[in-house]
Amino acid sequence: MRRFTPSAVLGACGGASLVAAGLVVMLGNGSSALGDEVNGQTQANVSVASAITLTGLTPSFTLSGLPNTTATQDKAVSYRVTTNNTLGYLVSVRADAAALTAQDPANPDTIPISDLEVKPDEGVIWSPVGNNDVDVVHSKDSPSAAGGDLLQDDYRVHIRNVRSGTYSVTLTYTAATR
Structure with missing residues (x-):
């Protein structure tokens, strides 16, 4: 066996x-x-697009004065522009109508939009606000700060001999990359 x-x-x-x-x-x-292994590799990519935001825009402001005077308000409008664009950005403002119209429908008086003027808070030159052309109020040739750039604009209006009341127009702010 x-x-x-x-x-x-x-x-x-x-x-x-x-x-x-x-x-x-x-x-x-x-x-x-358990000791066998095989290696391989892959590449991780992140594609970052150019972006721009305009936030915190003052919702409204009021300039007050008597007829035939000029009313001014420093820092009437504030907002923040944030962009990663390496060429920077432009901020412009345009009126949505040719005149400030009375809120009282019985009041036919108007104030021409060209009587409303704007300048950057630290600027020295006033520019009439237009309703056909845009007025560039800020320009920067580089990206904003990480938390955005806080910007402010001063406004003034030449008050004509119009009836008492509140006259209004909508202003559109636009931030655009270069």
Whole structure:
């Protein structure tokens, strides 16, 4: 009668072996399955587009005065422009109508939009606000600060000899990248 040892039986089964009577089993030509690894690589890309925002725009302001005078308000309008554009940005303002009209529908008087003027808070030159052309009030040749650039504009109006009351027009501010 022929006797087989456990290692002889496992040895005949394609390279598996038993060491110390079954305490450790090795698979395949002496290599461990847990130690195998394969590497590959990928590249992560982030595409960042140019962006611009105009936030915190003062919702309204009022210039007050008597007929035939000029009423002025420093820092009448404030807002923040934020952009990552390396060429910077422009901010412009335009009136939505040719005149400031009375809020009282019974009052036919108007104040021509050209009598309303704007300048940057630190500027010295007043420009009439237009309703056909835009008036550039701020210009910068680089990106804004990380939290945005706080900007302010001064306004004045030459009040004509019109009836008492409140006269209004909507102003549209536009921030654009260069």
